[in-house]
Amino acid sequence: MSTDVERFRKWSDAAPNEDYNPQPEDVQWMKQVTGIQDEEELKNHALKIQAEGLVVYPYPCIKKFAFTTSRVGRHPAYQDVLAIGKNRPGAIYLEAACCFGNDVRKVVSDGYPIENVIATDLKGDFWTIGQKFFRTTPETFPVPFLLGDAFDASFISPDTPPAPTSSTPPIRDVPSLKTLTSLTPLQHHVSIIHAAAFFHLFNEEPQRRLAFLLGSLLSPSPGSMIIGSHGGAPDTEENKKGATRFIGVSESLFTHSPTSWRNLWIGEGGVFKEGDVKVWAEAKVLPRPPSQPTLTDSSGLPVERCVMTWSVIRI
Numbered sequence: 500m501s502t503d504v505e506r507f508r509k510w511s512d513a514a515p516n517e518d519y520n521p522q523p524e525d526v527q528w529m530k531q532v533t534g535i536q537d538e539e540e541l542k543n544h545a546l547k548i549q550a551e552g553l554v555v556y557p558y559p560c561i562k563k564f565a566f567t568t569s570r571v572g573r574h575p576a577y578q579d580v581l582a583i584g585k586n587r588p589g590a591i592y593l594e595a596a597c598c599f600g601n602d603v604r605k606v607v608s609d610g611y612p613i614e615n616v617i618a619t620d621l622k623g624d625f626w627t628i629g630q631k632f633f634r635t636t637p638e639t640f641p642v643p644f645l646l647g648d649a650f651d652a653s654f655i656s657p658d659t660p661p662a663p664t665s666s667t668p669p670i671r672d673v674p675s676l677k678t679l680t681s682l683t684p685l686q687h688h689v690s691i692i693h694a695a696a697f698f699h700l701f702n703e704e705p706q707r708r709l710a711f712l713l714g715s716l717l718s719p720s721p722g723s724m725i726i727g728s729h730g731g732a733p734d735t736e737e738n739k740k741g742a743t744r745f746i747g748v749s750e751s752l753f754t755h756s757p758t759s760w761r762n763l764w765i766g767e768g769g770v771f772k773e774g775d776v777k778v779w780a781e782a783k784v785l786p787r788p789p790s791q792p793t794l795t796d797s798s799g800l801p802v803e804r805c806v807m808t809w810s811v812i813r814i
């Protein structure tokens with residue numbers, strides 16, 4: 500999928516660095532997980548790590564210091580995530596496109612059993628930089644990291660379709676997370692998949708493929724969920740099928756609206772059959788910081804900055 504990612508780079512490169520301005524609860528959390536108590540030292544540490552991350556790839560989320568907070572912790576389904584970790588023995592949590600690994604650190608710091616957590620990303624350097632930021636090693640933070648391209652057929656097999664919802668667990672045994680070299684053995688075995696700022700990197704068709712691939716990993720047990728957040732389009736009549744946003748002379752991004760997102764996951768042609776899952780999605784228009792590049796629609800008119808938070812939960 501490198502072409503889509505390359506398309507994205509131009510926009511990403513143009514997004515200016517934002518100021519380091521964490522919320523008080525994020526400062527507390529960073530102190531807890533990094534062990535750094537001095538706030539000036541913490542800031543300098545974050546700036547240094549940000550610079551290293553931007554060399555690997557200049558994602559806007561790194562420019563915005565997304566690694567100093569957690570998206571999963573702010574997701575409306577977060578308490579259910581923690582409850583599954585506590586109450587469902589062996590329930591696997593997968594962080595898709597984990598980047599520095601801040602979200603897996605959040606679930607583990609809130610009590611999700613570490614032995615059931617796994618993270619994956621296209622770029623191993625991000626995970627290494629995350630170990631540096633959180634001042635851990637593979638021994639002190641033993642969550643397995645799997646390097647891979649989510650679209651690579653040898654990483655997630657496209658031949659296994661998403662399972663229908665069922666209370667009967669799959670018979671196949673799950674190998675130890677530490678021994679995995681691809682996600683294929685986890686198909687139909689993952690209880691929670693969190694994917695933040697991931698889908699919006701791709702165009703409409705690869706987003707659809709990604710939804711099927713992540714869907715194929717999901718456990719059939721009721722309550723299993725795929726959750727996340729990313730750039731979206733407000734749920735207007737004209738955005739029913741999603742929206743294409745032009746971000747430069749020849750660059751465009753496809754964004755789903757809550758309606759098109761639901762239709763991607765459920766019903767005819769969707770990832771899951773009607774009645775197997777409930778899909779919730781909410782698109783919120785946010786004020787655009789003056790430093791951010793303006794997105795325009797097909798007529799060249801500015802469009803709002805809009806974040807869609809969503810969940811797909813087995814019934």
Ligand SMILES: C[S@@+](CC[C@H](N)C(=O)[O-])C[C@H]1O[C@@H](n2cnc3c(N)ncnc32)[C@H](O)[C@@H]1O
Nearest residue numbers: 500558560565596598620621622648649695696
């Ligand atoms: C915008 S960052 C989001 C990171 C993090 N989830 C967050 O919310 O801050 C996108 C992440 O997707 C990863 N990525 C891009 N293409 C990928 C692919 N084809 N397979 C797996 N990961 C991919 C990137 O390496 C990067 O870490």
